[in-house]
Amino acid sequence: MSLDNATVAKIARLARLKMTEPELAPMAGQLNNILDFVAQLNEVNVDGVEPMTSVVAMKLRRRADVVSDGGDPAKVTANAPQGESGYFTVPKVIE
């Protein structure tokens, strides 16, 4: 299976990466090389094998359902490229 330019454009859209028309073909070539490389896995029989979910057998811990942090909008927004009155601002979404 080989990715064409249209599929690459679709993936770029899903990944929210702007890609110009001339960038598509080289990217397709590189992605196809990587996909050819990983296709080796088709040789492996994984019947009845559980997918790994954690490298160390463990139960996910639960913490007490209490507020442990927060209430500091100034810290949270300190690195915002654009903000106002303790909020992040973005281009207008609703017309």
Place this chain on the structure above:
Amino acid sequence: MRIEDFTIASARDGLAKGDFTARELTAAALDGMAAAKPLNAMITETPDHALKMADAADISRKAGQGGALNGIPLVIKDLFATEGVLTTAASHILDGFKPTYESTVTRNLWDAGAVMLGKTNLDEFAMGSSNETSYYGPVKNPWRGKGDVDLVPGGSSGGSAASVAAGFALGATGTDTGGSIRQPASVTGIVGVKPTYGRCSRWGTVAFASSLDQAGAFARTVRDSAIVLGAMAGFDPKDSTSVEVPVPDYEKGIDAGVKGLRIGIPREYRVDNMPAEIEKLWSQGIAWLKDGGAEIVDISLPHTKYALPTYYIVAPAECSSNLARYDGVRYGLRVPGKDLTDMYESTRAAGFGAEVKRRIMIGTYVLSAGYYDAYYLKAQKVRTLILRDFEAAFGKVDAILTPTAPSAAFPIGATSDPVEMYMNDVFTVPTSLAGLPGLSLPGGLSADGLPLGLQVIGKAFDEPTLFRVAEAMERAAAFTARPTRWWEGR
């Protein structure tokens, strides 16, 4: 005093005896760092901060306090969030990001009294094996081959490895997702240790592939690496994958030798066209262990050849998910757009470099509708088989010995094919997929006079045996070679 004459252990002794102060030691390290600028190992230098921390270490020592690293100058991979200090992940997209919090690993180091000299260069978002994908430019390996060609320091933790190899930092933090501590340690002639997954907290470390990322340590000796790792490690309730197991004193028992230990030699690591000098180094390592009284056991890890393809599905998938957060809204770079989506797409197009984009694209594809089972689920199943291989082997042996990397350091710009670059991690990736601890130590020099590393792999949470085997090998190897200090006075 010249900083490169010290190890952490010897500096610790000198500080304890009062031969010099932490301020004097730090000042020497800052001199070394300033002289090493041509290596481009640092993204941010923090000399004022370092001297303040050194003064604090001197005050606590006078008061009879101070932790295991009191007054020891370290460098920090620029993937760990440091409060108020620029944290970039070597990416344009994190322009100007100054965290308002401290990562758990660095917090632990400062609590132990360590001094931060600055933040080190790396491959962008830790994605690379040569430190060439950094937005801040490549790092030069302190070692040079024939013809004075600039070589890569390995990656992704290239700046950390170069800093320790150049001698101005007595230790460094790194992160290892598929070999990013062990491979740079190998090609810069130092020790690098990646502990068991869950040993060090991932909280406050910029995420690449969450099921693989693990912090670890660089130093010039095995003992030093044990000291640094001991201070970094520990349970952290803020990381749900942090494991609640007490951290032993890694220096204790390090001198016990290998007598009676069973060391596995996996036959599948004898890969096609393995360079003769790597093969020779490996045989030499086996001989050292035999001489030390270890029993050498031939083992099989049958799924080894599938580790790299598995990794190049799992890691990009998790990367595409983790890097979705960089959208130009909350921190870093923002490129204006005609609407919100255009702003996201323009920001990410401008902010990420080529290798990061490739991995996001592959990851998005293998997770997309219709392909998830064929790629990601399949890879996670093969990963189970890789772990089972190790579990079966560790029923018979106490540790495993392999080469760390398939070659010595190569020239900057020598490898342009992404898949060829991935091959650098052929010996380190299986351990990462299985979450096991691995350590690289210098074993000898190549024909060109460049360092080559040997990798010791341990059972989960059995770092003490890892250090014990590595310490014995370090003594046998008696690796004293150092790079010529060509960067000084430039």
